């Protein structure tokens with residue numbers, strides 16, 4: 001559980017247990033895995049939770065997305081915080097054009113030797 005992650009949540013998330021924070025690098029993994037749950041905010045270039053999971057299948061896909069997210073940007077503690085508090089106003093420098101977007105582990109090509117072992 002991390003208050004810091006919750007404060008860094010993107011403002012488009014549907015309120016509830018799961019949410020995406022500013023660390024999202026838009027790799028598309030969660031949207032591919034759980035398309036009914038995750039959407040893309042095009043201006044931000046980031047995913048957000050457009051709907052909280054309602055079925056066992058959706059829940060399983062959200063858990064898979066959370067575990068697979070290379071940026072650890074999906075969180076599951078949204079039910080313990082107060083959603084009426086606004087997200088933090090201090091945004092990562094790269095999101096506001098003051099730094100380069102960090103590299104995403106998922107999107108980077110793997111060197112050939114990483115395919116074994």
Ligand code: SF4
Pocket residue numbers: 020023024025026027028029030031046047065068069070071072073074
């Ligand atoms: S898997 Fe993580 S980094 Fe990739 S789009 Fe989803 S939230 Fe963003």
